[in-house]
Amino acid sequence: MGYQEVLQAAKQRMERLTKPPSSLGHLEEVAVRLAAIQGRLKPELGPGAVVVAAADHGVVVEGVSAYPQEVTYQMVLNFLRGGAAINQLAQAADCRVYVLDVGVKGELPDHPQLLRRKVRPGTGNLARERAMSLDEAERALLAGQEAARLAITQGATVLAAGDMGIGNTTAAAALTAALLDLPSDAVVGRGTGIGEEGLRRKREAVARALSRLRPGMEPLAVAAEVGGLELLAIAGMYLEGYRQGLPLVLDGFPVSAGALLAYRLEPRLKDYLFAGHRSREPGHRYILEALGLRPLLDLDLALGEGTGAVLAMPLLRASARILHMATFAEAGVSDRT
Structure with missing residues (x-):
């Protein structure tokens, strides 16, 4: 997938993570951009x-x-x-x-x-x-x-x-x-x-x-x-x-x-x-x-x-880890009604 495709997929995953929507503020935007740059939904940053x-x-x-x-x-x-x-x-x-x-x-x-x-x-x-x-x-x-x-x-x-x-x-x-x-x-x-x-x-x-x-x-x-x-x-x-x-x-x-x-x-x-x-x-x-x-x-x-x-x-490293969180489905946690 290209940059835009991964960006959209990362945004969709972000919406399903075990937290209230947008509760991590600007770091969520950073996280999905890092995913798009690296071409994977769970980005990793090292040195x-x-x-x-x-x-x-x-x-x-x-x-x-x-x-x-x-x-x-x-x-x-x-x-x-x-x-x-x-x-x-x-x-x-x-x-x-x-x-x-x-x-x-x-x-x-x-x-x-x-x-x-x-x-x-x-x-x-x-x-x-x-x-x-x-x-x-x-x-x-x-x-x-x-x-x-x-x-x-x-x-x-x-x-x-x-x-x-x-x-x-x-x-x-x-x-x-x-x-x-x-x-x-x-x-x-x-x-x-x-x-x-x-x-x-x-x-x-x-x-x-x-x-x-x-x-x-x-x-x-x-x-x-x-x-x-x-x-x-x-x-x-x-x-x-x-x-x-x-x-x-x-x-x-x-x-x-x-x-x-x-x-x-x-x-x-x-x-x-x-x-x-x-x-x-x-x-x-x-x-x-x-x-x-x-x-x-x-x-x-x-x-x-x-x-x-x-x-x-x-x-940036912390933001990348956000997408490693479990989704509501993965964690067995009830989502919003």
Whole structure:
């Protein structure tokens, strides 16, 4: 049976389980979608994987971030040493962490969790020039696909992306505004905690980037003009995860911007997406609305790294188990009259 057929069969089974109708709320919708993705009425989720895509951004020279650019490199080292939030949360959620260097400035040390696929050491300044060439965008997309294949080959049954890149909420805002035809003011937030002057500069940078776009540009060309290398890699991860039939969990704003690009490249991917949480970044809400997704968590998170997605993985596993419940007939329990 195909996706829609299994979805309908799972909904029918859900109605016969030993519980009042809809008593498990949104988790019931998650459960039947997982069944449809896996093509079986009793879905099972095992280990997860989060691929943290890392890259630098030339736009930081515009004063759009509260942190200096070298923090990208330093935080990648922290990921590899196991000292970051994503490492701790992933350990609690039965999720393996991978790190993908697709554009970090500086050479990183060898590490078994590091996939080296540097396209270039950071993007151009999107406020004043094209972020990357179309060829570089395609290479970043392919790097993400390769990272997803590696994670799946090594046992991942549910896949999430994470992000690391000082300045990347600026790129995410520009990409989101471009793909959803929104003004810069609607999608630009405070990111790492910038003040009013930094927010003004960030809005101006995004507005300048959007002014270079031409009507009718293809999504990949738009991403090359205003996006980030890690955002392209994230899109590639989700495209590959969809092709291999895995549930795909979104994190916050930059990751969701990458997923939005993946959706524009492959609309059928939307059926495989789950929103891990709702970020406090304003642009995130527009992406979730465009994808028709309801967040599993709403905890005022704004860290990134894949943390919100990983926190949602135990909920996905719990949702999958719902369809393993007995029906009224199987349990010999009287149904409603």
